[in-house]
Amino acid sequence: MVSIETLVQHLVSGLTVGSIYAATALGLTLVYGLLKVLHIAHAGVYVIGGYAAYLAYISTGSILLAIAAAAIVPAIAGIILAKILYMPMLEKPRHIPLMLSIAAFLLIEELIANIFGHHPKGFHIEGIPTEPIDIGGITLRPSSLIVVPVTILATLALWLAYSKTKMGIASQALVQDMEVAQALGVNMPYIVYVNFAIGSILAGIAGLLYAVHYGSISPYMGDIVAYKALVVIVLGGFGSIVGALVGGLVLGVAEEVLTSYLGYILPREAYAFIVLILLLIIRPQGLFGRAE
């Protein structure tokens, strides 16, 4: 028998994991919109965010510095990746930057594993209780109360920035037609770097949220994100900000609910792709994508 309490519990748990998917997918969707390339190395930026926060936290004990590190270090990493991987490859067929991106991701992972060790590192932030709490019969992990609102607020801020600011309008113009936008006076490289910085900050924060939720970080924490974020942007519709949020949340909830009620007949990841396949049969352009 399915009780309401356990259903809500699964929903919250799914939303929490889904938020992490969404936060990483947002950066991916921005980059895809502009450069039409799958930025796999973004998952590496997410790992960098986790480790930057970890280092800042264990050396200073300050949560604010950890947040700052999770934002600033990935932003710099993202801009460097854009500069060396993507900007010189603008005229090349899109599979070339894609291959470079995969290579960069593996390189980042292995570098981090070599410097900090292959094993996961415990990362507990003081003041955030790890014991589940009980709210009206529903047992929740306290981290959910941080992870989900942070992601939703970040998406709202991003959406606002894209629809109401000069940078956002310029980005939209570049997404529609890069040459026309430049002919209208849009400074393409500048806008691309700003987008990479913003997307990478979100990935870094997602890395920190992962640590908050699971209490540890690992050099390979980006593996799942690398392809889950792809599932999310396909699910949400390529290039759509709201789509990335909703896609991430839907995926997280679907995985959680399906594994809870159907059990592990299939691994969690398999459920993710079943959801993706079913949705694409019904709506090939994704939830918020535009039909061609």
Added chain:
Amino acid sequence: MKLLPQSILETDSVTKYFGGIRALYNVSIKVAEGSITGIIGPNGAGKTTLFKIIAGFLKPTKGRVFFEGERIDGKPPHEVALRGIAFTFQVPRGLPKMTVIDNIIAALGGYWYRGIGFIRTRTRRNIVDKAYTIAEKVGLEEYTERLAEELPLGLQKRLEIARALALEPKLVMLDEPAAGMSAEEAEELKQLIKSLNREGVTIMLIEHNVPFAVELSDYMYVLHYGEILSEGKPDEVVSDKKVIDAYLGAGYARG
């Protein structure tokens, strides 16, 4: 080095190779301020390559480009655009899923694309007013609420011109504006180009359609295999034996 003020745009021995292929060789042209300057030549003569070099999308292999006496070759496209060079594409490339007026509004954004702040309501109102003025200028006032993709080709070309004008350019480069147009549409376009020129916009015209270019241009260049084959007043150029032999064919002078 400062150039004489009468030419707003000048290319100095511009050469462009794509790998081993020579697209342009020692192309030196001058566009007089306030003129309509035509560049004609067969397909593959390098006309569009020259445009792209001027607009900043391509860097010349050799040679220099001056606009208002300052070097612009190698400058990024947005900087060239904001200095006052606008252009239209051969195939209209508006923002197809947006209305005509929104296309022009987007084009006017050139002024506020710089910076990352919020867009003020007053700025937005000014831009909308300006957009309607431009729509009227190019004869699109009845179509402002239509989607760009729904317009017939002739009107899409006008929208391209509207978008170029939104930059308040000093020089507009038109890449085969009459291509694919009916005789009637081409005639209307000719009047539009003339009226823009009378208002002081310098026009540079790339044309495949020789009579169209001859009628509009004050001065003409003939590009052939990437080189300037001939230049001068339109009637001089079309009666130049080299041009007739290489490009126009014997029929042109008689016909």
